[in-house]
Amino acid sequence: MKRPLRVLPALLFVALFTGGMSLSLPAFAELPPVVDGHQVPSLAPMLSKILPAVVNISARGEVKVHNPLLDNPQFRRYFGLPDVPEEQRVEELGSGVIINAAKGYVLTNNHVVKDAQKITVTLRDGRQFDARLIGRDKATDIAILQIPAGHLTQLPLGDSTRLRVGDYVVAIGNPFGLGQTVTSGIVSALGRSGLGIESYEDFIQTDAPINPGNSGGALVDLHGHLVGINTAILGPDGANIGIGFAIPVNMAIDVMDQLVKYGRVERGRIGIAAQNLTPALAKAFGVKQTQGAIIAQVQPDSPATKAGLKAGDIVIEVNGRKVHDAAQMRNIFGLLRIGTEVKMQVLRHDRPMTFSVVIAKPTQTTVAGARINPLLAGATLGEVPAELARQAKLHGVAVMAVQAGSPAEHGGLLKGDVIQSVNQVPVGDMSTFVREIKRHPKSLLFNVRRGNGALFISLGG
Structure with a gap:
């Protein structure tokens, strides 16, 4: 097992x-x-x-x-x-x-x-x-x-x-x-x-x-x-x-x-990040509510933004089910399919409000390696999926695909690799990854997480 x-x-x-x-x-x-x-x-x-x-x-x-x-x-x-x-x-x-x-x-x-x-x-x-x-x-x-x-x-x-x-x-x-x-x-x-x-x-x-x-x-x-x-x-x-x-x-x-x-x-997203409503936060927000999930962030152009949700809203019900904490709310959304309309009851400045949100497809941005550096030609790169990052506490840039016979394959990259550092500088997202590669474009040293192991890969001179 x-x-x-x-x-x-x-x-x-x-x-x-x-x-x-x-x-x-x-x-x-x-x-x-x-x-x-x-x-x-x-x-x-x-x-x-x-x-x-x-x-x-x-x-x-x-x-x-x-x-x-x-x-x-x-x-x-x-x-x-x-x-x-x-x-x-x-x-x-x-x-x-x-x-x-x-x-x-x-x-x-x-x-x-x-x-x-x-x-x-x-x-x-x-x-x-x-x-x-x-x-x-x-x-x-x-x-x-x-x-x-x-x-x-x-x-x-x-x-x-x-x-x-x-x-x-x-x-x-x-x-x-x-x-x-x-x-x-x-x-x-x-x-x-x-x-x-x-x-x-x-x-x-x-x-x-x-x-x-x-x-x-x-x-x-x-x-x-x-x-x-x-x-x-x-x-x-x-x-x-x-x-x-x-x-x-x-x-x-x-x-x-x-x-x-x-x-x-088929799970989707509404585009929010949430945290538990604690007694200290309830006091800070001036609410008597003791259970719920506080929206800490609303992603731009997301279903939550379009519905009118804002950071600081306290979610107390989803589809008529009382929300005790952020994990429970996440579970509720995790069992709903893309395209489902969800009724969310929130407290905003201690006033109850109701919003309708439609669950959308998850977004996954990918970049062709050749656009970043010729040494990465043949690789398709992207952000580490949120579920994997949360569950495995894994951060970096994911190798989504590698073409056979390409410079990326000859360099040793494989589909499923997660590049965690470039030239010994940790990279937690795509922007940091690109920035570090541009600093030393002709000589790249990657620390790669592969399955349950890790290794260093050197590309270029």
Whole structure:
């Protein structure tokens, strides 16, 4: 698994009864067995109905092994090495949830199937099927599979917005490839974000034990309704220490609907930068509001500018949903497609105002390398995408494309490189990059981030 974070943990749900005590059981429960004259609660009646809806997933494929030296064409030519990158076989074990029995749709995590060339789904009754990948979204870590199977059981959907800290939940999955396993615990926290696990984060935190292999499995409430997709754990070396995270089912279903309909999630922009409304900022702005997102910047010629939004506006609602902080607002926009009209309620000088904003396509400015310097001919350069810059804390100029046989390729640049410095001067944007190149146009030394590694590349004299 790619992260040190994976699956959820669980605590045993225990209830003690003394003579004369009674327990009002949920509607799904049957009369529990009797021990020493006392009724003993059990999750078994509920689980017997929903366990067939949780599946085991085996994803097999090959990934390229990136070696910065082998990626350098000059190094390969000098040592007579082949151009074909080495590949390594990988197998990812995970879990999934049958979300539509009639169509055979299985909801899981993107990281379970992202490198897969062959995906096998195993049902609780032992049947196995080759799955078709309908679509996947890296930003939310959601993927949808389809299996050609009949007589399936689908998991009923819950409402993750109604979860409360302290609610009991049950995690179901395939930890360590052992087979279907059930653990239980409580909701420890809600709305967890800023963890750096995904681009869009609104996690349910739970102590219901999850482990590697639980990823993509179900987090259900005591009524057997799906409330989350188990995704990650926080702990040393991926070990479970009682802090696990699940994607809220409402977010997962929103993403699934787009993947089923369009095959991908098409995100746009409105052109604002926002920050959390803190008590200190609320006091400075003279508002009684304690939750919201302050617009810190509005980009010129953006949908936000055209709608009339201004820096200093405090966003309190988007499409009728209350905004608690900037991360939540970002999540709301991240689930809306390009062309969607959004109603934003803001406070301006403590007065409520409403604006309509249409989500637009993201802008990406690219420059032909030859226009900057002949040594870069054949390369297409651009700003590092905002999502990548935020998630990987990566700044510089991105190499968007490199033509075969061009000076840029002969110099050692590859598509996907991020140039972080020119002649040992950090370059965080295109203007700085161009300025430093013009200072020493005949001799360029780049520090390049390539995959998980880095190297220096020298062009010219």
